Amino acid sequence: MSPVLSVQNLTTSFLVDGQWKSVVRNISFDVMPGETLAIVGESGSGKSVTSLSAMGLLPKGQSRTEGKIVLNGRDLLQLSEREMRGVRGNEMAMIFQEPMTSLNPIFTIGRQIAEVLTRHRGMTAEEARAETIRTLEKVRIPNAKGRFDEYPHQFSGGMRQRVMIAMALAARPKLLIADEPTTALDVTIQGQILDLIKQLQEEEGMSVLFITHDMGVVAEIADRTVVMLRGEQVETGPTAEIFHNGREPYTRALLASVPKLGSMEGRALPLRFPRVDMTNGEMTAPTEMRDTVDHRKTPVLEVRNLVTRFPIRGGLFGRITGAVHAVENVSFTVHQGETLSLVGESGCGKSTTGRSLMRLVEPQGGDVQLDGHDVLRLDARGLRGLRRSVQMIFQDPFSSLNPRMTVGQAVAEPFLHHKLGSRAQARDKAADLLERVGLSADMLGRYPHEFSGGQRQRIAIARALSLGPKVIVADESVSALDVSIKAQVCNLLMDLQEEFNLAFLFISHDMAVVERVSHRVAVMYLGEIVEIGPRAALFSNPQHDYTRKLMAAVPVPDPARRGVRRNLAVDDLKSPVRAPDYVPPQRDYREVAPGHFVMVA
Incomplete structure (x- = not known):
């Protein structure tokens, strides 16, 4: 049996300051008919670049793709842009992570799906409307006929993602590429979308290339899994084998960082995540928090x-x-x-x-x-x-930190605003807090864009601590982070709670x-x-x-x-x-x- 998609020695580079910099190196995998292959890795691992390379959607002149990407016997890298337009949507289609930015806000959702049918399958407007309604019903959108003429903003996040799936399926492709299709969704909507993809795959006999950083999703949907780290393929194999007998330290570390519902049975107090070294896979056992709560005292x-x-x-x-x-x-x-x-x-x-x-x-x-x-x-x-x-930690630290202020100024600002000491004392306080949250004092002069997402969240936590609050409101403060960073930040919050006897509204x-x-x-x-x-x-x-x-x-x-x-x-x-x-x-x-x-x- 021949693979639907065969990727061989894929290397993708981008032009940076006049130099070609490779972000994906020598990736090889096959997707068989009716199979789901998951590519899993954290932000910056190269998994989305791999899928965009396959679709031919990287910017021309600024990117270079080498190797072979063979779809149904044709090497896509040898096709012209006109030939690729015939492949996209027709032979393979893609669901993107954020449906609101992928759907055109000025056209009705019916028109956007019908366009795929008129362009790729030569249908009349009337035929395309009838087929669009059937496709919307297939992805379980209630009252599909009545919602044909509605606009994207009239749909919830979960329903918009269903529209994106309907658009991808409209021309009945043999391969569906799903790039983080559930990341931005609530847990119940995520469950519905996963069920839907499984069901449609059975009905249509499609192959699915599923890109995600969520190991729980991988376990539920993938036949085989490719694990990526910093642009390279570190492990490939059947999903059950990867989960139970992962050979690579990074794979084991990634799995150890995943919280598992039900793992707290029999425990009364919060439990830290295992502290994991992502390079060598070594980990320390999780420790339970001390009981810091005295219910006899007045609530804070x-x-x-x-x-x-x-x-x-x-x-x-x-x-x-x-x-x-x-x-x-x-x-x-x-x-x-x-x-x-x-x-x-x-x-x-x-x-x-x-x-x-x-x-x-x-x-x-x-x-x-x-x-x-x-x-x-x-x-x-x-x-x-x-x-x-009371202080607040927001979901997106980049938008809550001033890009024109150094992190030292950002952490010291509340201290100075409340006149709690001199500038020298504020700087010392900021240096101490950065050390407390796992960063170093020599980072005080850097700007927010020079830090990763997890580091920026640590800076936001340090700023929240600068006034010595009794209560911290953490509003989705770890939901946008990679699984290993999420575990680290949760451990940090629990450590700080023990040290400062903080109350959290999480x-x-x-x-x-x-x-x-x-x-x-x-x-x-x-x-x-x-x-x-x-x-x-x-x-x-x-x-x-x-x-x-x-x-x-x-x-x-x-x-x-x-x-x-x-x-x-x-x-x-x-x-x-x-x-x-x-x-x-x-x-x-x-x-x-x-x-x-x-x-x-």
Whole structure:
């Protein structure tokens, strides 16, 4: 049996400062008919460049591709650009990581898919419309006929990704290249997309080249796996063999860094990740945190009946026509030295909750007591004082760090702004904090662009610590990081929590990481907490349907689950938009175990 795609000695280089610099070196692999091959590696490993080389989508003149890329017997590197246009979409198609930037915002989604059919399969407009609707139904978009004439912005992230898959499948290619197609999606949407790709592969008999850094996804979807590191292929083999008997140190280190849902069974306290040397694969055993929480003391943060709504205006005079009920009657406490995780899908209100208690957005009601401050009644001067007690770590450190300031200036700025000492003292403080977060003091003069994503997140953590806060709100602070960097940053946060007795409000959609780092967990849905309790109780005995749905959707790094279907319902998160006169129902909670409460339906 001949491979659908055969890549032999692929080397891809880019022109940098007049010199050719190779970023992918001597990569070879085959994708057989009906097979899924995963290319896995961290950011900068060259996996996406490999797929773009195969598609012929790298910039002409600035890139050079050598070797052989043979698709169905034809060497793609010998084809003209006109011939490649006939191959793309027709014989092989690609799903990109970010559907919003891949879909044209000024055309309806129906028109964008129909264009593939009229161009590659010579259909009339009427035939293309009927086939597009059939394809949309195939990728499980509800009311496909009615949504044909809608625009990309009218679809959720998960539905936009389904549109991208429909577009890729429209001309029935023999090879589908999926480049990180689930990375930006919530865990339940990710589960749906993985199920969909498996099902469509069976129905269409396609081969799939799946590019990802998520080892859980690899275990569930791939027949064989290629592991890449810094542009080179370090290991190739059947997925089960790679997972159970990985020969290369980097492969073993990568797998050791992956959090596995259920691995915390029988443990009451958060557990650090193994400390792994990614070059030689050596690792130290994970250690449990000390119990730093004293529940007899007054909580450092108390939130009672918090309400945050955003008005929607419309009509000629800009009248209020409705409101987004982002946070509705939310209550919880956090003690010194404790981590409370807020989990839920995009749009559930968890980030707005964090911003509301810091007054980065203004709540409409409730009561927030933070380290003795009555937060919602503070004036501007009082709010400045509040910043010393609570700091925030944002998801994207690059956009939260000023590119014109050195990291030393960025870390020292809060210290100087609050007049806590001289410039010399601020510099010493910044140097000490950089050392505490695993960087060195001689990096003070560098700028944010000179650091990797993981290092920038460490700088953001150092800046958050500069005022000696009691509470840190970590808003998706590890979700954009590679798996090994994610493990390192989580370990750092737990080390700092022990050292400074910090309280964390850890906002995340990653259930496996949440299970590892939390003392307690609150699950949010449509602006409300539907379940809250000690981490061990909530994960071992989830009571609410939505909590169970979140857990069922988490990819598990176990190749034995290959072929498992979650059969998650294909539905978007319901809208939190309500009419101006809407009165929320009174909610009741049932205590199912000590401290474990679930909303009564």
